[in-house]
Amino acid sequence: MPQKTDRAVAVSVLLDVLEEGAYANIALRKAFAEQSLEPRERAFVTDMVNETLRNLLQIDHILNNLSKTPIDKMKPFIRNLLRISACQIKFMDKIPDRAAVNEAVVLAKAYGFENLSGYVNGVLRNVSRSQTDKIKSPALEYSYPKWLMDKLRLWLGEDGAQSFCENSHRIPSVIILTNTHKTTPDQLVKQLEAEGVEVTALENSRHPFLILRQMGDITRLTSFKDGWFFVLDPGTMHAVEAMNPQPGQTIIDLCAAPGGKSFAMAAFMKNEGNLLAYDIHRHRVELIRQTSKRLGLSIITPAINDAVVFNPQLESFADKVLLDVPCSGLGTIRKHPEIKYFRQPQDIGMLAKKQREMLAQTSKYVKPGGELVYCTCTVTRDENGDNIKHFLETHPHYSLVCEQQILPSATSDGFYVATLKRNV
Numbered sequence: 001m002p003q004k005t006d007r008a009v010a011v012s013v014l015l016d017v018l019e020e021g022a023y024a025n026i027a028l029r030k031a032f033a034e035q036s037l038e039p040r041e042r043a044f045v046t047d048m049v050n051e052t053l054r055n056l057l058q059i060d061h062i063l064n065n066l067s068k069t070p071i072d073k074m075k076p077f078i079r080n081l082l083r084i085s086a087c088q089i090k091f092m093d094k095i096p097d098r099a100a101v102n103e104a105v106v107l108a109k110a111y112g113f114e115n116l117s118g119y120v121n122g123v124l125r126n127v128s129r130s131q132t133d134k135i136k137s138p139a140l141e142y143s144y145p146k147w148l149m150d151k152l153r154l155w156l157g158e159d160g161a162q163s164f165c166e167n168s169h170r171i172p173s174v175i176i177l178t179n180t181h182k183t184t185p186d187q188l189v190k191q192l193e194a195e196g197v198e199v200t201a202l203e204n205s206r207h208p209f210l211i212l213r214q215m216g217d218i219t220r221l222t223s224f225k226d227g228w229f230f231v232l233d234p235g236t237m238h239a240v241e242a243m244n245p246q247p248g249q250t251i252i253d254l255c256a257a258p259g260g261k262s263f264a265m266a267a268f269m270k271n272e273g274n275l276l277a278y279d280i281h282r283h284r285v286e287l288i289r290q291t292s293k294r295l296g297l298s299i300i301t302p303a304i305n306d307a308v309v310f311n312p313q314l315e316s317f318a319d320k321v322l323l324d325v326p327c328s329g330l331g332t333i334r335k336h337p338e339i340k341y342f343r344q345p346q347d348i349g350m351l352a353k354k355q356r357e358m359l360a361q362t363s364k365y366v367k368p369g370g371e372l373v374y375c376t377c378t379v380t381r382d383e384n385g386d387n388i389k390h391f392l393e394t395h396p397h398y399s400l401v402c403e404q405q406i407l408p409s410a411t412s413d414g415f416y417v418a419t420l421k422r423n424v
Contacts, residue, residue: 006041007084007103008111010048014080017053017338024049024338039216052087053337054169057143058135059086066126069119078116081107085120086127097128138162142169143337147345148330155381160407164379167408168333174215175411176229177260178208179295181267183228185210191223202234202411209234211411227294232260235331235412238404239322239375240264242419247272249319254307254362257284259291259300261322266297276318278305307358314365320373323362325355327376327383331406331414352382359391363398363422371401372420377413379405384416397424 004012009031016027028049032042052059060071063082071079081104088100101124108117135141139149142165152161178185185201185208192199192212202209210229218224218231245251245265253262256277266275277292277300279285288302305311307323328351329339359374366372374391376383384405392400403418 004035005103005107006037006045007048008107009035009037009041010045010052010084011077011080011107013045013049014052014084015076017049018056018080018341019076021342023336024053025336047092048084048087050171050337051091052084053341055087055091055143056083056337056341057145058140059083059090059143061140062086062090062127062130063123066130067123075113075116077111078108078113078120082120082123085124089124089127090132101125101128138165142166144340148340148343151345151380155379156407164407164414167410168414170334170410172334173411174212174218174231175202175234176210176212177232177264178210179227179229179263179267179297180208181271182226182296184208188223188228191228192221195221195223197221205234207234207237225294227296230260230263230291230295232264233413235377235406235409235415236260237264238406238415238417239324239373240268242373242375242402242417243320243322243371245269245273245275245320250274250276250317252276252278252314252318252321252362252365254278254305254321254323254358255280255325256302256322257281257288259288259302261324262288262300263291263295263297265322266292266295266300269299271297271299273299275300276314277302278307280304280306307362308354310361310364316365316367318365319367319370321362321365321370322373322375323358324375324377325358325383327351327355327378328380329377330379331377331408331416334408334413348380348382352380352387355383355387356390359387360394363391363395363420366422368422368424370422372398372422374418374420376416378416379407379414384418388418388420391420398422 013027013031016022017024063071085100085104088095089097104124105117105121108120139146152164156164178188189199197215198213200211202211240261245268247270256262257279262277277288285302285304292300328343333339363372398420401419401421406415408414
């Protein structure tokens with residue numbers, strides 16, 4: 001097998017994602033660990049994979065119109081080679097069409113498909129010559145399965161669904177939150193610029209978020225190693241604000257990994273109090289532990305805990321509890337476009353059932369007079385408002401303080417947050 005080029009690595013990642021069901025970020029990490037690529041090549045591979053996934057159904061529509069062999073009848077390698085090459089031609093302006101076609105033909109031959117190299121050449125030349133007509137269907141324009149587009153319209157209305165699709169289709173920026181326990185935003189900006197990073201402040205934010213560009217591997221930065229910042233989606237702060245963490249409080253963060261909300265809350269608490277950060281997976285708990293140490297946030301105690309199973313040691317233990325439940329993740333499509341194709345209608349009900357179990361168990365951990373904040377990164381009614389309505393009907397000693405559905409924006413994911421108060 002030949003040494004993999006950047007395009008070959010991209011095809012292998014697409015095979016893992018679309019043929020084997022892997023998540024793109026995990027498949028990319030695995031590929032980069034196995035192949036020696038320069039930072040510029042890694043960035044190119046990441047862009048190709050994510051742009052292909054972002055526009056997958058439209059790409060398949062184009063290929064089906066220009067190929068005698070339907071996309072689902074092609075050999076997996078050829079199918080994904082054509083997908084990633086068509087993406088370069090139609091959606092990546094900086095790549096010359098001729099380069100995309102020629103590289104695809106070379107790869108087809110190198111990976112044992114010399115007999116199909118002429119076919120690959122012909123299809124991609126047709127793609128290059130074809131006119132991109134104005135697409136009238138939002139489902140096709142933004143590459144959403146019909147069932148999901150129909151549901152978005154039901155949940156959000158026509159305008160809300162359109163806004164959701166437009167913003168979820170944007171390429172996400174790398175956004176960090178200043179660790180105010182260790183530094184100030186001004187000091188961090190100066191340090192990042194000294195390290196060659198292009199930095200801009202996030203507009204219209206009450207919090208010290210910064211947008212980074214030209215930073216390469218973020219973990220190599222001195223400011224990262226010194227714990228001056230951590231990566232966090234700005235939308236996450238809706239849940240942190242709902243918690244309103246105060247110095248000296250006892251807080252439980254369930255399903256906490258990778259830990260962003262715990263880190264933000266600990267900084268808000270001025271590193272004073274007690275913050276238990278739980279997750280069911282040992283390696284994710286260890287990740288929280290390592291990052292807490294890097295950030296100097298000593299009040300965080302990471303530990304393994306299953307949010308579905310009642311832990312009697314935690315009964316009426318916390319001033320506030322944050323329950324960020326595993327969900328359908330539709331609010332994170334900007335960063336994980338493959339979710340559009342992985343999710344199925346039946347998933348929503350199964351997830352909602354598990355979330356109700358978590359709510360029932362973890363509500364017991366709140367002290368009388370304390371608050372429980374329920375959070376998801378999705379927009380389905382089943383997982384959001386319907387779950388809260390069911391909880392209040394079955395737990396009359398709780399009352400709803402407020403709830404909000406946050407749609408994805410140009411710079412943040414979509415979230416749902418509900419604050420519940422335990423009255424007795």
